[in-house]
Amino acid sequence: MKRLLVVTLIAGYSTLALADVKVGVIVGATGPGASLGIPYKNTFGILPKTLGGEKVEYIVLDDGTDPTNAVTNAKKLVLEDKVDLIIGSTSVPTALAVVDVANETKTPQISISPLPGSNGKSPWAFSVPQSMAIMMKANLDHMKLNGVKTVAFIGFADALGDQIFNGFAPQAEAAGIKIVVAERYARTDTSVVGQVLKVLAAKPDAVLLGGSGTPGALPHITLIERGYKGPIYQNHAVVNKDFLRVGGKSVEGAIVPTGPVIVADQLPDSNPTKKVSLQYIKAYEGMFGPGSSNAFSAYSYDAYLLADRAVAIALKKSKPGTPEFREAIRDALESTKELVGTHGVYSMTRTDHTGVDSRAVVLVRIENAGWKLIK
Amino acid sequence: MDLQITLLLGQDGITNGAIYALLSLALVLVFTVTRVIFIPQGEFVAYGALTLASFQAGKTPGTLWLLAGAGILVALIDLKIALAAGARQRIARILLWNLGYPAAITVLIFLGKPEGWPLAAQVLLSLALVVPLGPMVYRLAFQPAAEASVLVLLIISVAVHLALVGLGLLFFGAEGSRTPSFSDAALQLGSITVSGQTLWVLGSSLLLIAALYQFFGRTIYGKALRATAINRTGARLMGISTVMAGKLSFLLAAAIGAFSGILIAPITTIYYDTGFLIGLKGFVAAIIGGLASYPVAAAGALLVGLLEAYSSFWASAFKEVIVFTLIIPVLLWRSLTTHHVEEEE
Numbered sequence: 001m002k003r004l005l006v007v008t009l010i011a012g013y014s015t016l017a018l019a020d021v022k023v024g025v026i027v028g029a030t031g032p033g034a035s036l037g038i039p040y041k042n043t044f045g046i047l048p049k050t051l052g053g054e055k056v057e058y059i060v061l062d063d064g065t066d067p068t069n070a071v072t073n074a075k076k077l078v079l080e081d082k083v084d085l086i087i088g089s090t091s092v093p094t095a096l097a098v099v100d101v102a103n104e105t106k107t108p109q110i111s112i113s114p115l116p117g118s119n120g121k122s123p124w125a126f127s128v129p130q131s132m133a134i135m136m137k138a139n140l141d142h143m144k145l146n147g148v149k150t151v152a153f154i155g156f157a158d159a160l161g162d163q164i165f166n167g168f169a170p171q172a173e174a175a176g177i178k179i180v181v182a183e184r185y186a187r188t189d190t191s192v193v194g195q196v197l198k199v200l201a202a203k204p205d206a207v208l209l210g211g212s213g214t215p216g217a218l219p220h221i222t223l224i225e226r227g228y229k230g231p232i233y234q235n236h237a238v239v240n241k242d243f244l245r246v247g248g249k250s251v252e253g254a255i256v257p258t259g260p261v262i263v264a265d266q267l268p269d270s271n272p273t274k275k276v277s278l279q280y281i282k283a284y285e286g287m288f289g290p291g292s293s294n295a296f297s298a299y300s301y302d303a304y305l306l307a308d309r310a311v312a313i314a315l316k317k318s319k320p321g322t323p324e325f326r327e328a329i330r331d332a333l334e335s336t337k338e339l340v341g342t343h344g345v346y347s348m349t350r351t352d353h354t355g356v357d358s359r360a361v362v363l364v365r366i367e368n369a370g371w372k373l374i375k
Numbered sequence: 376m377d378l379q380i381t382l383l384l385g386q387d388g389i390t391n392g393a394i395y396a397l398l399s400l401a402l403v404l405v406f407t408v409t410r411v412i413f414i415p416q417g418e419f420v421a422y423g424a425l426t427l428a429s430f431q432a433g434k435t436p437g438t439l440w441l442l443a444g445a446g447i448l449v450a451l452i453d454l455k456i457a458l459a460a461g462a463r464q465r466i467a468r469i470l471l472w473n474l475g476y477p478a479a480i481t482v483l484i485f486l487g488k489p490e491g492w493p494l495a496a497q498v499l500l501s502l503a504l505v506v507p508l509g510p511m512v513y514r515l516a517f518q519p520a521a522e523a524s525v526l527v528l529l530i531i532s533v534a535v536h537l538a539l540v541g542l543g544l545l546f547f548g549a550e551g552s553r554t555p556s557f558s559d560a561a562l563q564l565g566s567i568t569v570s571g572q573t574l575w576v577l578g579s580s581l582l583l584i585a586a587l588y589q590f591f592g593r594t595i596y597g598k599a600l601r602a603t604a605i606n607r608t609g610a611r612l613m614g615i616s617t618v619m620a621g622k623l624s625f626l627l628a629a630a631i632g633a634f635s636g637i638l639i640a641p642i643t644t645i646y647y648d649t650g651f652l653i654g655l656k657g658f659v660a661a662i663i664g665g666l667a668s669y670p671v672a673a674a675g676a677l678l679v680g681l682l683e684a685y686s687s688f689w690a691s692a693f694k695e696v697i698v699f700t701l702i703i704p705v706l707l708w709r710s711l712t713t714h715h716v717e718e719e720e
Contacts, residue, residue, distance in 0.1 A: 191687070194689075195687055
């Protein structure tokens, strides 16, 4: 037993001596966010063995989509594993929970889920996904173009539903579009007939849906079943293959804002993200099979790209495993300029830790069980 | 809210209520016979529906491996006990049910290619696969602690629930599935259309309830279950095996759960963890019935279904809150009106 302990200690020191870059990854691969968490996690299996030119070790922990677990995982990663950077977590509440730990321990965090609210404005936290406002603006522009005056909303009765609604409502109001009904449902609900009937009774020009993954298909299917004929706008959280499988014919014709990576092969060559996206798709589908690439794992890939650049710069200033190195990563992330990723082109500043613009959104229409770019 | 909306919501509420009624009956049955508050009831709903969906997608459902694994475990434990007791005559039976049966199902799935089968045959195969998990779960998790207090049994129940949900995620993935409806026929009733699947749900529920009534009233096994429910020790003295009663009640509960899942899979999307919430609503209904009365539980289930449908129209964000808050006045009323004497502790 004693000998074993000595051996482990030596092993521990020897890894320290090598000073690999250590990245802690927190994902919600189980629990209610599992459908997004699993692809988010998969990306870390296809990444190169180096980060910023230095050998890298990814320590991937599952938080079960539970903020308490996310905090425990983050503390473990920082205090025990001495990571230089945290990537994660994959849902809004868990990612926000990690922000506190990142702040406290002065560890840079790249969140692969949006970080809404004031808590997300921490100097140590960065986030990859497009803000809800940018995504909803694309929907709104399309509505304005097509003369939509009234909109009904059906979304999740949770943080995501609120976020989508709050990303849409203020802009819609400013544009003179009225939200006539706002209804909620739970991810595990077996029926949304009540909500849909209320929407139909209000006779809106268009319906905006705020669910994610396959549960996002339920109100969509019910609307069509109950004879709704108007346009349906979705949000980017439904963009996966399973949504199309479960939604089937009902979701045909829906309009969805998403990152350009989803329709990379349909983009003109002039689009800067096309090349990076095709690289990512090749690597991901090489590992997980044709058609497996998706928006969520692409966010993880963009987090890797951001980290790759920042670590390369930080390595010139300091050594992995030190507080100076962590600070150098943070500063380097803040200086990101026109970094091309799969979802957009990232330019961070001291005050902007999201750093994407309208180049990070495309509108697609669901046609023949696939995503078709709306030109 | 006009008449048509009221009717549509009522139809939706009754359909969901019928499923909650079936589940609440299973919960009452399991509780009265074994004193287990059967939280994993909902997992059988999800397993039944998703196993059927796997067959239709041409995949081998993971529940097959669970059946095989549980079968091997049960066989090992039972063989050890049988050998220690010198009861060699039991060995053939143990091997047949716990190893032979899963093996036969496996062969059937791999050679039979069930994706091409008619829907009815797929449904039967899904039931044949999922239902035996009920008694196996009882054998592995609850039988060794059958005489423990209600609280201990509840804790075991929570553990089994968590284990089955985790396995469900592993077997079926995080995304949901739907299956095609049993029939595309629709019934025109005045201004509203009742879909064929809704009729299937209502018809099957009524039929199952009637069948259960006959089973408990007319058959020797049904009477044995009732006797165990009324007085465990007394039933035992009369020669009724409590182990048999426990396994039988779990068999029925698993069958009701899996069949409910198959019934609603065409109406809604089923996820690996959908079952818990459906089961919980069945539980609210069972509580209304005081975990003892079948008819009150069934009526409570309809109430839950209707309440859910109308509150989803009026206050959708608070729907779950309204449904689960129902439990508080019911418990208050129950504790004020019944003079229950604790038989243990």
